[in-house]
Amino acid sequence: MPRYEFSPLGDSGVMVKLGEVIDQQTHEKVILFSEYLQEHPFPGMIESVPGFTTVTVYYDPITLFDPLDDILPYDRAVAILEQMSQQISNTHSTEYRLVEIPVCYGGSFGPDLEVVAKQNGLSVEEVISIHSTTEYLVYMIGFAPGFPYLGGMDERLATPRRSSPRLSIPMGSVGIGGLQTGIYSIESPGGWQIIGRTPLSLFQAGESSPSLLCAGDKVRFRPISEREYDNGEKVY
Template identity: 50%
Template sequence: MEYTLQNVGEAAVLVVFGNTISADIQRKIQALQEYTEAHPFTGFMECVASYTGLTVYYDPWLVFNENREKRPGETVRELVESYIKAADFNSFHEPRHIEIPVCYGGIYGPDLSFVAEYHHMSEEEVVEIHSGTEYLVYMIGFCPGFPYMGGMDKRIATPRRASPRLLIPAGSIGIAGEQTGGYPIATPGGWQLIGRTPVDMFRPGNADEPTLLKAGDRVKFKPITEEQYKEIRGDQP
């Protein structure tokens, strides 16, 4: 199996499995992450998945105290390399399948009309295509809990906005190129907003699972009405 290892500063090691976005690479990343988290070494802090690799963060002082004959980065590189050899890349846990309700268009999806016009189709067709696909969460990034999802139908792939918005409401679902994703918190952003979910995607009070989604999840969007959106949100804004 091909991969590269490189130090990232003095407290992380990056494993890169390729330079393309693919489900095969994502499965390798997930397998290595699961093995590393199940066999944490002294000084291990966390793993962070990206589209093409996995970054392993560690406390260099604790690593050095465990093995003073080598530099912490060298020690961790050797450990990670041993994990790659030991991990089972042919056996994976069944992914979580999560359905997320979305109210499309209107004030909840102000760019739905643009996406429809860009592709010479109706708004209803865009919604049907977007909600008719199961997406793979490749990674979480940009802000807490923001899922980068692949597998979107190329028929509705749309460039980012020429001018980003200064503030996007939490729960907004958007399109950027061939990706789709959601804004867990209110933040600036340039994705084309086509809808909004009433479900909290970032839950800082939940220590075990502060984010609704994680890398490796499979997601489907379920269209709902504005009345259903308000009913799910209750008294929350």
């Protein structure tokens, strides 16, 4: 079994480090450990948050304290997690969910599409083609509700962020920032180059699974016309 590294995150969290670099192998460990925690929450565990190379587990120190043995709640949490790490099978999960995301590229939905093309010496059509034929991996969700950190963008599309960020980027906007691509899940300020927009809602407050995407999913973009965008369902 791999050795996991534990460290405190404040007085109510344990950060479990599963690797040193962002790669597929570490990501799979993160997903396996997260799934195990979801299925086997321990008493006093509040929630867990997968990252690129970490899983952070939040716990309630009061629940994890037993006056009879006086063990520090952090030490008890680490002992539980260490034991859990032995239970997790070493087999890599090969099953994943592929989510197709329709995107209307360019025009008013993607005001920076030409910037990305010019920056990389490509035509607009080539940018769309490269962006929509790649399969992306959802490393984690963060920054905003439902916002996916996607890995796997073709380096030919890499474009620096805008020198001055926009104050408001509409929900569903698909952007490129450096070597990353992503989707603005809620209206938000931001500095990424915006190349298109999806009619799908990436986040719906109130649902039992409010986020369209989860860490571990794969994503593929499908180009659609403006007409298709207008007809596109806002729900998923």
